[in-house]
Amino acid sequence: MSRTLLGAHRVDMPAGSLDAITGIDRAAEVDPAQAGLSPAAVESVWEGVRGLYRSGAYPAITFCLRRRGRIVLNRSLGHAYGRGPDEPPETRARLAEPDTPMCLFSASKAVTAILVHKLAEEGGIDLDARVSRYLPEFTGAGKQRTTIAQVLSHRGGFPMFDIDRRRAGPETLADWDECLRLICAAPAETGRRRMAYHAITGGFILGELIRRVTGAPLTEYLDTRLRRPLGMRYFTFGLDGRSRSRVARNYAAGQPVRFPLSVVARRALTVGFEEVVDISNRDLFMDAVVPAGNLYCTAEELSRFYQMLADDGVYAGRRILQPATIRRATRPANRLRYDHTLRIPMRYSEGLMLGANPVGLYGPMTGRAYGHLGFMNILGWADPAREVSAGLLVSGKAILGGHLIALGRLLTTISWRCRG
Structure with missing residues (x-):
């Protein structure tokens, strides 16, 4: 399920629906109304994640979005191992899951x-x-x-x-x-x-x-x-031996x-x-x-880490950091x-990458957002203006390619759908 197209390393997409390679943490996700969002808004964001996967740059994507402290999306797409760019079809594959590290x-x-x-x-x-x-x-x-x-x-x-x-x-x-x-x-x-x-x-x-x-x-x-x-x-930092069978493999892509x-x-x-x-x-x-x-x-x-920062250093009623520190x-x-x-x-x-207006690392009009980018297109951030905290993890490592357009669309969707 992989190919090289015009010199690009990309993942082949399954024909039709992505349901067979989608993982959903149904126990964690709440009704969007509890987070002040409509079902259509949440579906629009998830469609943006699917669009990012369809760019062919990422064998695996996991994504978690909190709004007002509630998890509205905690899902995975693709394979944690196998089905990577340029891998033969017979390579053993393992699906990614929402809790894949x-x-x-x-x-x-x-x-x-x-x-x-x-x-x-x-x-x-x-x-x-x-x-x-x-x-x-x-x-x-x-x-x-x-x-x-x-x-x-x-x-x-x-x-x-x-x-x-x-x-x-x-x-x-x-x-x-x-x-x-x-x-x-x-x-x-x-x-x-x-x-x-x-x-x-x-x-x-x-x-x-x-x-x-x-x-x-x-x-x-x-x-x-x-x-x-x-x-x-x-x-x-690092990963213990018993966890390595679950970690997502990294692939050069794009x-x-x-x-x-x-x-x-x-x-x-x-x-x-x-x-x-x-x-x-x-x-x-x-x-x-x-x-x-x-x-x-x-x-x-x-x-969860960024939600704690957005909540002035408190998690589950316990103070982790002082507000002045944050x-x-x-x-x-x-x-x-x-x-x-x-x-x-x-x-x-002093330690974080900040958003910007009119457009920044976390999408349009994200001047109050803070977080950090990781190699390549991994993102974790909180945006107090939208009351969101998010984690986007990807296993494909690509600099150039159509995935950048898809990533921009996803971040724009989150920015506009989570306003107010």
Whole structure:
């Protein structure tokens, strides 16, 4: 059920209805009226998700939408394993389910950032202090004045580091100590306060701050501050062995990544596009802790996290974060401005990607929305203006293709259907 069309890697669609490859969590979904929506509005959003699947870029999609705290959609489409682009038809396949875990890739950054804000709330760190106050080795090569707040808002001056491909490969990304050494040794950029997305580097520094200050691994701090209080099954960096039979496999999809996009992709990801896809499916990646790139969860868990933020830090009657912490974590750190890594205009807070007006990352007129994007087209966000929180997880990794039009339509539908 896959083919290559005009050089594009895409998933073949089943003829007719998608019902046979659709999973619905009927126990979780409420009557749309309980969330202030009409059945037609919810169906319109789900039709947008189906349109995204029909673009052929994603072997699996899971999607969860909350409105006013109520789940109106928690569904899956496609296959978690098999039926991927260019796979032979005889490959064993397994359907995706609403609770299929996927890797968030860069959408993991939002969770790491919120943990750093939580540590500040507890008095462990000062966000406006220099990183070197807590990591003495982070003092050379022009980075000694960099603050934690600058790292969170992608103004740290070290958006990337070089992997010596003669001695190591993309596996280096799974080596915490080596990555930390490379980052501390890397020189700061000229004009280090310019905005440039820190795709991998910032996460290791923020994760190491938590480890140094608390004396505990990042995963333990996540477990005690977010994962267990929120009642999550997954929602952690890396994936334990018993869960790997359920995780969705990642696939390169869409149009082949060629120059100049291949250069931009390598600059942002540190290694090549297809290398990232390959390593993400290996045990060594799931064994590792990559603070900026390998948190695993379900779409519902991602939506639950953002709903907690939208509810001023409260979940199920329990306070997880103080409102002042969330206000700082979501306030703009800059106006819409050119990002020197991504080569597009972006708006950041101290740790999150912000929406924009008249159109932004989360659709039209989403200036109050906040969340994070993950490789590629994974999205988690909350939009207080529409009283929504959402998680969109996809297993296809595509930069160019018709999926971008379909994604734009879906986000536009959510924006207009969930108003008022």
